[in-house]
Amino acid sequence: MDPKDFQRAVLNFYQQHGRKNLPWQQDKTHYRVWVSEIMLQQTQVATVIPYYKRFMTKFPTLEDLAKASQDDVLTLWTGLGYYSRARNLHKCAQVIVNEHNGRWPDTVVELEQLPGIGRSTAGAIHSLSTGKPAAILDGNVKRVLCRFYQIEGWPGQSKVHKELWQIAEKLSPEQRADEYNQAMMDLGATLCTRRNPDCEQCPLVSHCKAYQQGTQHQYPNSKPKANKPVRQAAFAIVQSQNKVLLEKRPSTGIWGGLWSLPQAESSQLLSDYLIQLSAAVVSTDDLPHQQALSPFRHTFSHFHLDIQPYLLVTKQSPQVMDESQLRWQDLAKLDQIGLPGPVLKLLKQLNGSTDH
Ligand code: SF4
Missing domain, CATH: 3.90.79.10 (Nucleoside Triphosphate Pyrophosphohydrolase)
Structure with missing residues (x-):
């Protein structure tokens, strides 16, 4: 499938089914998008929404968060897990306020230098808050791409990871990157789900290799098993x-x-x-x-x-x-x-x- 056709199919899906009323999609700013992206790592939208609202009420601006105590930040995070996210969020707010005069960097590369912001999160903050082009590769997007192209190997392996980024970059549109990225995340979260992908409703079904071969459940390939120590x-x-x-x-x-x-x-x-x-x-x-x-x-x-x-x-x-x-x-x-x-x-x- 040509990248332009892929983008068109995804953007059409956004117009018809994309999520447009999430709390962080209103009054979009770098700050609001960033907090949502960090909370959404390893956590589902429905779980995040009440935490997000409480967080925004307590810390409505970057400056409010930067001057908060770590205790207050962690208290609002209790129950969301992966607490290093909250500590980095707090640290990042202080870095932007103290070292960047409270201004968010304008490029993905600079965003990636900040505490707790990886490449995909940087792409999401940049594109979702400004509409400017930037690729993302979160868990949902990985799943869609691994199935669509039948990518072999566990996505955590560096070779597979690199290949996925190349594909994500190639498919990323110059215009409407915010809508495209939102749609890719939504597609992975609502149709191309881990257990029961709803391929009949998927805008990519006509060219999806996993669908054609009935192998959706094999992709993405699992991590090679290692017993967790006790x-x-x-x-x-x-x-x-x-x-x-x-x-x-x-x-x-x-x-x-x-x-x-x-x-x-x-x-x-x-x-x-x-x-x-x-x-x-x-x-x-x-x-x-x-x-x-x-x-x-x-x-x-x-x-x-x-x-x-x-x-x-x-x-x-x-x-x-x-x-x-x-x-x-x-x-x-x-x-x-x-x-x-x-x-x-x-x-x-x-x-x-x-x-x-
Ligand atoms: S057709 Fe099915 S497996 Fe392929 S991308 Fe769509 S939902 Fe996922």
Whole structure:
């Protein structure tokens, strides 16, 4: 199929079926498009919309976001996962305000230099907010192209990735790049879906190789299997009346910058750790009275974490010297701070069970 015919088919689809009423498609600015693009990475539109609205209410401009505290940004992100996105979003706002006088770069190459903005996101920000030409290659677009051309190999492999970019660039139109890119993303999200592609409704069906050969489900080829390693962690839920002891995670790494429960790699190490903390908050007399709760598994992109929570109820009156690293948090106000999803769930269960 000639690129012009491909573009025409996609643009016709946009006019008839493309999504035009999403919150970030109104009052389009670099800022609004950028926040939506970062939230939409690995997350579906329906999930993102309420988060996006809350975020825009709290931080209506780039400047508002740049001067916010990281805690406030992470709190609004709680539940969306992949928290490095939020940390980079915050950092990026500060870089643009402090190093670019609050002005967004005008080229894809410059956008790509900013924290948390990869090539496809840069193309999306540039094209969707200005209508200027730029190719994109997000997960949805990859799926459409892999099927349409029957591209062999896992798209994460550099050779396949490079080939896909070449195709995306070749197909990208000079005019109406915003509508074309939106339509390609919509097509992947609504018709060329992972499990049940609705090929009969697809504007590309007449030339799609996977459709012609009935091989849609084989493309994109899967990643070669590697078993995820399993790590262990013991969490301490130290509770005093209606408060729970939380500790700030280091700013980099898993759950970076979020508030979480004191943790260690084993129950023994956790006890040792709690003894260290005890000078500040926990009586060592309470330590033998830990109660093991049901263990559970949380899966990250690179490993499984098997978590054994322990509940330790202490009668002491809580006192913490340095609230920036350790704090007693009211169990009824967990939504006011940034907590990892599984920790929030665990504490809400606990709060629910102690309410009665
Ligand atoms: S015809 Fe089917 S497999 Fe091919 S691009 Fe369209 S929806 Fe995807």
